[in-house]
Amino acid sequence: MALLFRLLRPGLSSCVPRLLTNGLGTLSTVKVTTHPNETPSEEATKAISRYPVPYKKDLPFDIVELMEEVEKKTGFLPNVFKVLAHRPGEFRAFFAYYNAIINKETGHLSKADKELIIVATSVSNRCPYCVIAHSALHRIYSKNAILADQVIVNWKKADLSPRELAMLEFALAVSRADDITEEHFKKLELQGFDREDAWDIASISAFFSMSNRIAHFIDLIPNKEFYSLGRTNDQDL
Known part of the structure; x- marks a missing residue:
């Protein structure tokens, strides 16, 4: 599971630098559909928050790239990624600060x-x-x-x-x-x-x-x- 958080570590050749610099995208009011030709399960169609999850196609590329990398590595995409994508600027800021405090290499906290x-x-x-x-x-x-x-x-x-x-x-x-x-x-x-x-x-x-x-x-x-x-x-x- 923590592979998704390792993706946010500095120095990795991932989408994180672009995550912090790319512009915002236009959001829709429907949920992410990773495989549009598949019949969605009950869990996939159930609301995961009060706010809409945007279509992937309407999200900035850097955020989509991170989501897909996380899902590929972990086998599922945590719902926090989907919902925070509603506000791309805050998505980037949230995970940047998360990375700074959780993935730091110094200190005595495991x-x-x-x-x-x-x-x-x-x-x-x-x-x-x-x-x-x-x-x-x-x-x-x-x-x-x-x-x-x-x-x-x-x-x-x-x-x-x-x-x-x-x-x-x-x-x-x-x-x-x-x-x-x-x-x-x-x-x-x-x-x-x-x-x-x-x-x-x-x-x-x-x-x-x-x-x-x-x-x-x-x-x-x-x-x-x-x-x-x-x-x-x-x-x-």
Whole structure:
């Protein structure tokens, strides 16, 4: 699944540079039809948000290229790509910032750490799409099929390490817009996180708090494929 996110890493010979520079396209009010000659399934025709998904033919080439590459690599196209294409400029900005904070190579946060932050933040913000999608990614990265589920139910009772607990406490304090004090930083430092790691944790929580609210008001529906990802040991990225 994370192949779709690797496509957004700097330095890859993908469509990302064009994604950030091409002009906008004209959007229609009907859903993407990848194979127009095929009879669409019930899932394919069901609305995935309150806003229309544009025809591929009406989208800018760079966005279509990214979508097709993602779908080819992962086997399905996450609904967030389809719906954000309604506003190409915001699509580009969203994935550019996502790339900057999630795919960075520095710091002490693992991929599983980042996904766990997203899951906890998204639960707090009551965002089904982000909870379902990112709990799937956490299961795959962590090789732990149950921890994300525990966090979804009650993160305070989940089998978290002291390090993970401190990380999520800080992330959720940022998400709730609590007053951040030196005590927050000290708790992180005791678990091996430095000030730059604190910034990373806060950026992920803040960005996904925004993402959660967008997904919430547009009523973004998770792809069914997310539910089973990472449930078995043979699933990898």
